[in-house]
Amino acid sequence: MKLFILRHGQAEPQKTTDEARELTEKGREDTRRVVSARIAYMQSITEIWASPLVRAQQTAHIAASYFPALKIQTSELIIPESSPAIAMDWLQSINQQNLSILLVSHQPFVGELVNNLCGKPTGFYPMGTSSLAVIEAPVIATAMGELLWLDHA
16 A cells, blocks of 8 residues: 655644634645645555545645545544554555555644654654655555655645
8 A cells, every 4th residue: 555644734823723724825835836746656546535624624625636536535533633553453444455545634643653654753754734755555554664755845
């Protein structure tokens, strides 16, 4: 399985609830720039999954604009406070040889997921806003993934 892991773009300060925060114009532009720079490497994507929070949904829509045939699916398993272990179990349950998933989520989840899959300590691979990582893993489990690349805004 190939996992493309995208952290949402820069978001506005919290005005009402964290869930309602929207992307800033910089967050939108950073996301477009990062995705368009790697679009040739992302053509294998077969599914797009996003957190239900507004900023992740907006980021997913920007990424999905490059893949008009794909529908964004939403999962509560990839919100900021999600457990990477539970998410890995879910991903392993749907793991297929040619499956290539784009996950759009938040910190601390994305950083923990990337580092866990690659067998690295917390913070080893930083995931700033609009960071995009791709990991290839025959089995979705701790230390079974290989980081192919990691781009930052």
